[in-house]
Amino acid sequence: MFLAQSSPFLKPALSVSKMMRVVTLLMIPGILTATYVFGYGVLINIFLAIIFALSFEAIILYLRKRPIKVYLNDNSALLTAVIIGVALPPLAPWWLTFVGVFFAIVVAKQLYGGLGYNTFNPAMVAYAILLVSFPAQMTTYWQTPIMMLSQVNGQTLSLLETINFQLFAQLPDGVAMDALTSASPLGIVRTSILSGAATISEIDAQGTTFGMLGGIGTEWVNLAFLAGGLFMLRKGLISWHIPLSLLATLGFLSLLFGSFELDSNPSPLFHLFSGATMLGAFFIATDPVTASTTPRGRIFYGAGIGALIYIIRTWGGYPDAVAFSVLIMNMCVPLLDYYTQPRVYGHQVDNDDQELP
Amino acid sequence: MSQTHLQKKNISTSIKENLYKLWSFPGGIKVSGNKSQSNQQPISTAKTARQLIIPLTQHIGQAAEPIVKVGDKVLKGQILAHANGAISAPVHASGSGVITAIEELPVPHPSGLSALCVVIDTDGYDQWIECTPLISENNTLNTSNQSQQTINTLSNEQINKQIANAGIVGLGGALFPSAAKLHTAEKMHTDTLIINAAECEPYITCDDVLMRRRPEEVILGILLIKKIVGAKKCLIGIEDNKPEAYQALLSCISGYNFAHKTNSAEPQIEIIPVPARYPAGGEKQLIQVLTGKEVPSGGLPMDVGIICHNVTTAAAVYQAVYRGEPLISRIVTITGGAIKTPQNMEVPIGTPIRDVLNQAGLQQDKIEKVIMGGPMMGFALSSIDVPVTKATNCLLISEKGELSTPPPAMPCIRCALCADSCPMSLLPQQMYWYAKARDLEKVQDYNLFDCIECGGCSYACPSNIPLVQYYRYAKTEIQNEERERNKANIARDRHEFREERLQKAKLAKAEAARLRKEKLAKKKALDAEKAKQEADKADNSDDSNGDSKEKSKAADSADLIQEAIARAKAKKAQQQSQRKNTENLTEAQQKQIDEANTRRRKTSQTD
Numbered sequence: 001m002f003l004a005q006s007s008p009f010l011k012p013a014l015s016v017s018k019m020m021r022v023v024t025l026l027m028i029p030g031i032l033t034a035t036y037v038f039g040y041g042v043l044i045n046i047f048l049a050i051i052f053a054l055s056f057e058a059i060i061l062y063l064r065k066r067p068i069k070v071y072l073n074d075n076s077a078l079l080t081a082v083i084i085g086v087a088l089p090p091l092a093p094w095w096l097t098f099v100g101v102f103f104a105i106v107v108a109k110q111l112y113g114g115l116g117y118n119t120f121n122p123a124m125v126a127y128a129i130l131l132v133s134f135p136a137q138m139t140t141y142w143q144t145p146i147m148m149l150s151q152v153n154g155q156t157l158s159l160l161e162t163i164n165f166q167l168f169a170q171l172p173d174g175v176a177m178d179a180l181t182s183a184s185p186l187g188i189v190r191t192s193i194l195s196g197a198a199t200i201s202e203i204d205a206q207g208t209t210f211g212m213l214g215g216i217g218t219e220w221v222n223l224a225f226l227a228g229g230l231f232m233l234r235k236g237l238i239s240w241h242i243p244l245s246l247l248a249t250l251g252f253l254s255l256l257f258g259s260f261e262l263d264s265n266p267s268p269l270f271h272l273f274s275g276a277t278m279l280g281a282f283f284i285a286t287d288p289v290t291a292s293t294t295p296r297g298r299i300f301y302g303a304g305i306g307a308l309i310y311i312i313r314t315w316g317g318y319p320d321a322v323a324f325s326v327l328i329m330n331m332c333v334p335l336l337d338y339y340t341q342p343r344v345y346g347h348q349v350d351n352d353d354q355e356l357p
Numbered sequence: 358m359s360q361t362h363l364q365k366k367n368i369s370t371s372i373k374e375n376l377y378k379l380w381s382f383p384g385g386i387k388v389s390g391n392k393s394q395s396n397q398q399p400i401s402t403a404k405t406a407r408q409l410i411i412p413l414t415q416h417i418g419q420a421a422e423p424i425v426k427v428g429d430k431v432l433k434g435q436i437l438a439h440a441n442g443a444i445s446a447p448v449h450a451s452g453s454g455v456i457t458a459i460e461e462l463p464v465p466h467p468s469g470l471s472a473l474c475v476v477i478d479t480d481g482y483d484q485w486i487e488c489t490p491l492i493s494e495n496n497t498l499n500t501s502n503q504s505q506q507t508i509n510t511l512s513n514e515q516i517n518k519q520i521a522n523a524g525i526v527g528l529g530g531a532l533f534p535s536a537a538k539l540h541t542a543e544k545m546h547t548d549t550l551i552i553n554a555a556e557c558e559p560y561i562t563c564d565d566v567l568m569r570r571r572p573e574e575v576i577l578g579i580l581l582i583k584k585i586v587g588a589k590k591c592l593i594g595i596e597d598n599k600p601e602a603y604q605a606l607l608s609c610i611s612g613y614n615f616a617h618k619t620n621s622a623e624p625q626i627e628i629i630p631v632p633a634r635y636p637a638g639g640e641k642q643l644i645q646v647l648t649g650k651e652v653p654s655g656g657l658p659m660d661v662g663i664i665c666h667n668v669t670t671a672a673a674v675y676q677a678v679y680r681g682e683p684l685i686s687r688i689v690t691i692t693g694g695a696i697k698t699p700q701n702m703e704v705p706i707g708t709p710i711r712d713v714l715n716q717a718g719l720q721q722d723k724i725e726k727v728i729m730g731g732p733m734m735g736f737a738l739s740s741i742d743v744p745v746t747k748a749t750n751c752l753l754i755s756e757k758g759e760l761s762t763p764p765p766a767m768p769c770i771r772c773a774l775c776a777d778s779c780p781m782s783l784l785p786q787q788m789y790w791y792a793k794a795r796d797l798e799k800v801q802d803y804n805l806f807d808c809i810e811c812g813g814c815s816y817a818c819p820s821n822i823p824l825v826q827y828y829r830y831a832k833t834e835i836q837n838e839e840r841e842r843n844k845a846n847i848a849r850d851r852h853e854f855r856e857e858r859l860q861k862a863k864l865a866k867a868e869a870a871r872l873r874k875e876k877l878a879k880k881k882a883l884d885a886e887k888a889k890q891e892a893d894k895a896d897n898s899d900d901s902n903g904d905s906k907e908k909s910k911a912a913d914s915a916d917l918i919q920e921a922i923a924r925a926k927a928k929k930a931q932q933q934s935q936r937k938n939t940e941n942l943t944e945a946q947q948k949q950i951d952e953a954n955t956r957r958r959k960t961s962q963t964d
Contacts, residue, residue: 006826008812009732009760010388010559014774014819016767074767116768239777288772293786337787344804345641345781346654
């Protein structure tokens with residue numbers, strides 16, 4: 001007797017483990033850029049998030065009597081942790097990460113049945129819960145981007161000082177929280193425009209908000225994530241549908257509304273290269289488990305996220321909107337999948353159209 | 358290497374020359390061919406086996422009916438079993454010798470089934486029976502116009518009869534009796550003949566070497582097939598990773614007017630390289646790539662005026678017509694890590710696989726899996742002590758680590774790589790969910806029966822889920838359920854008939870009882886009358902007494918007749934109901950058989 005098995009017998013091209021690992025690795029350019037711009041807090045966030053995520057995952061797997069090693073090796077918890085780590089404010093206290101990762105891994109993922117069964121993107125569930133529960137920490141603990149330090153007379157923390165602050169909430173002597181942090185470009189634009197305090201040109205004149213493409217500092221992070229994302233596309237790890245439709249819709253809407261009232265609407269480039277746009281478009285919205293699965297469904301899904309990002313950023317209650325947009329579109333996935341099924345070969349054929357050459 | 362490069366270049370220039378428009382099919386996967394191991398050597402010949410085991414079912418349809426018996430001496434090429442019905446094919450002896458057994462023996466089958474086989478102990482002479490070719494081979498082994506004219510002198514019936522008698526079946530894997538297919542195509546006015554020379558599965562090279570080494574046989578076989586179906590044009594679809602085979606065919610048809618565009622006429626035969634992407638050689642995909650047409654779901658290529666045949670089938674047709682030889686051998690690719698010298702071998706049907714492998718240098722200790730067919734659509738054999746059949750195009754003997762092992766499957770992460778790879782635009786992950794949940798209705802809503810089981814989704818799946826296995830399971834379950842439903846219907850009908858019959862019998866009984874009672878009452882009345890009359894007789898004797906006695910006798914016999922008629926009626930009713938019952942049974946069975954046949958047609962025919 002030889003090994004019996006059903007066809008096909010070729011070694012599979014890819015594994016979940018490798019897929020998640022490569023996606024995580026392709027976030028490194030963005031992570032390094034973010035660290036350069038926002039300080040060591042980014043790395044510490046990621047480090048803490050990974051430890052918390054793997055621990056939670058292992059505990060729940062143990063309780064659910066699942067093979068721990070097999071599922072930890074799938075690297076999905078790792079990827080979720082890294083996304084949470086990047087998304088959180090760089091000076092986030094440790095317990096913020098802890099609570100976030102708890103909701104992501106335990107509630108949003110494992111309680112729904114673990115890998116593959118969750119309806120909502122775990123990292124975005126974490127982000128949304130934290131944003132609603134701890135709005136102060138989530139919006140103000142953003143370290144001043146390194147490009148702006150001289151203009152605002154800001155201060156930075158060394159690695160040890162950052163660790164000390166994040167773990168024990170102790171700032172070095174003579175350093176105040178206000179001197180460390182500054183509002184995000186998206187936040188500045190939103191509050192100024194909504195309250196009528198300043199127009200786009202007035203904000204621009206201050207020189208502390210707009211960079212070359214998008215918001216100061218975040219534009220570089222966005223560019224780095226764009227690079228990683230394009231590489232993923234090239235490698236065939238994600239399809240073009242979601243990122244392209246997301247970015248195109250966001251760009252189109254900002255162009256459309258910007259053309260009505262130029263001075264109260266930032267440019268499409270600002271929307272594309274600020275906040276978490278590129279991270280969201282390439283690394284978050286493309287999460288296979290929670291995204292639409294049909295080609296047309298993916299286009300609607302991405303476009304929906306893009307439109308919601310624009311709507312929430314412009315008229316909503318929060319400066320950035322990737323998390324809420326992704327979660328809302330997660331809810332639409334079953335509907336999208338059902339109504340966008342591709343035409344199957346040999347069904348509703350109109351062969352007369354095709355003339356032989 | 359450089360020569361290959363040059364030939365590849367030639368292909369691209371010839372594409373430009375022909376400007377043949379190609380379509381594309383969705384999905385598909387890029388797989389490494391692994392073809393160079395076996396396609397470099399010339400075709401070797403298998404040694405005559407000591408014993409040949411020839412299964413009687415090597416085709417779709419009814420098993421052939423044996424006309425030989427144990428102890429008979431047979432010659433090579435002699436018919437062993439007749440075709441049994443319209444969809445069937447005869448089976449011939451692939452060597453000379455004595456028949457030692459006609460019995461159930463293990464045959465190559467995914468579940469290790471046994472089937473009726475004729476066993477021949479070969480005598481070593483390999484003596485041929487007298488063959489009757491339709492065309493003499495001697496001076497026409499070139500594809501000249503003259504040979505085209507020779508072919509035109511034959512009638513379709515003549516050629517098709519020769520094909521039927523040679524036991525030729527679809528050698529691309531479908532195993533459908535070719536003569537039946539050609540006959541249908543002839544009647545349906547098929548305008549395009551597509552010859553499937555794509556051979557898209559990794560490892561398999563038997564079509565490739567056939568085209569390289571015997572291109573004339575292929576082309577002449579194609580001309581014969583084309584003649585029968587009456588197709589206006591013929592397209593040979595060949596994957597662009599076979600430049601040598603392409604060149605061989607091209608040089609074979611070049612120089613003759615049927616191969617080139619003349620001023621008015623379209624070229625009769627066109628050789629068209631198609632991009633190598635699995636499963637470009639699937640019948641439906643090849644049709645789509647070459648013509649842009651889609652075979653309607655549940656239909657046949659003939660519904661869109663196309664007929665597809667495999668190159669190897671064409672070569673078999675050539676052999677039947679030009680040499681009068683039945684299909685008693687085929688080219689088998691023997692490859693894989695556990696084979697010392699991978700090669701293609703001409704193997705007589707019925708040769709034990711073990712003999713074939715040993716001849717190619719089997720390293721017994723290295724065997725991990727034995728696969729008949731390719732690594733995408735073949736199946737694993739549990740034993741190598743089974744014979745080579747008409748279906749055996751490839752024997753892939755893998756060593757450890759060469760092919761996948763079934764590791765634990767991870768959960769589906771809905772990445773839709775399976776859907777992206779599906780050449781039929783199905784949604785494999787949805788079908789998987791429903792098949793797993795055994796929601797057989799829903800899985801059919803997602804068009805399960807359009808799945809060609811190419812294996813692309815399983816290959817693409819990062820979670821290592823054996824998707825195709827789930828679809829096979831669901832298909833079998835649905836078919837079983839259908840059968841059960843039919844059975845239940847029959848049982849219900851039978852029950853109703855029985856009830857009716859019992860009711861009738863009851864009524865008849867009651868009627869009989871009533872009659873008997875009446876008779877009894879009459880008799881009593883008669884007796885009473887008699888007694889009275891006898892009492893009267895005592896007073897005065899009369900002649901009328903005898904009269905009344907005779908009358909009562911007549912009444913008695915009338916009653917008896919009626920009773921007999923009632924019994925007969927009851928019996929007839931019973932018989933009728935029984936006869937109806939059996940009639941109904943056969944009808945349902947017939948329907949079931951028809952359904953099974955259409956299903957089979959649907960799922961088969963992928964190379």
